[in-house]
Amino acid sequence: MNYTEIIGFIAAILTTAAFLPQVYKTWKTKDVSSLSFPMLLLFFVGVLMWLIYGFLKHSTPIIFANTITIVSIFLLVSFKIRYNKK
Amino acid sequence: MNYTEIIGFIAAILTTAAFLPQVYKTWKTKDVSSLSFPMLLLFFVGVLMWLIYGFLKHSTPIIFANTITIVSIFLLVSFKIRYNKK
Numbered sequence: 001m002n003y004t005e006i007i008g009f010i011a012a013i014l015t016t017a018a019f020l021p022q023v024y025k026t027w028k029t030k031d032v033s034s035l036s037f038p039m040l041l042l043f044f045v046g047v048l049m050w051l052i053y054g055f056l057k058h059s060t061p062i063i064f065a066n067t068i069t070i071v072s073i074f075l076l077v078s079f080k081i082r083y084n085k086k
Numbered sequence: 087m088n089y090t091e092i093i094g095f096i097a098a099i100l101t102t103a104a105f106l107p108q109v110y111k112t113w114k115t116k117d118v119s120s121l122s123f124p125m126l127l128l129f130f131v132g133v134l135m136w137l138i139y140g141f142l143k144h145s146t147p148i149i150f151a152n153t154i155t156i157v158s159i160f161l162l163v164s165f166k167i168r169y170n171k172k
Contacts, residue, residue: 004142011139014132021124034117038107046100053097053147056090061139 008061016065019072026076032083040080044073094147102151105158112162118169126166130159 001009026032047070054062087095112118133156140148 004139007135007142008139011132011135014128014135016132018125018128018132021128022122025122025125026120029120031120034112034115034120036108036111039104039111042100042104042107046097046102046104049093049097049100053090053094056093057145059143 005061008059009064012061012065016068016072019069019076023072023075023079026079026083030079030083032080035076035080037080037084040073040077044070044077047073091147094145095150098147098151102154102158105155105162109158109161109165112165112169116165116169118166121162121166123166123170126159126163130156130163133159 026035047066050062051066051070053059054066112121133152136148137152137156139145140152
């Protein structure tokens with residue numbers, strides 16, 4: 001693995017890890033008031049496209065990051081739908 | 087531009103555009119209660135690393151997306167700091 005891929009992996013770890021405190025906070029507080037629903041939906045479709053791009057480019061960091069991110073976004077979308085109703 | 091780069095550009099547009107409704111909503115409502123601060127900080131550093139990775143990989147979609155995203159995240163971080171104090 002060359003240094004470019006190492007930087008890619010660090011980037012992937014950070015932007016993937018970034019969603020985890022948000023998922024935890026939202027799950028804990030059930031407060032979704034300031035989360036934008038269009039943001040979550042655009043993100044979900046966008047991350048799906050990045051995943052396809054990563055496969056086509058054979059970029060392991062892009063595939064790795066976006067697989068975990070799409071799960072986090074899916075959880076946030078489901079929290080937003082569930083807790084918004086209350 | 088081949089179809090891989092077109093998919094990359096669509097992905098870039100979506101994940102970049104995703105932050106705009108969040109920036110607008112936060113700017114409009116001044117409600118930052120459910121936004122996670124560690125999420126924003128990790129995202130900021132992560133997007134910076136993606137930007138470096140994009141330059142090293144000569145990937146126009148990655149550079150394009152992360153330049154605009156880092157501005158959005160910077161705005162959200164500044165909103166979070168400003169409106170959290172009130």
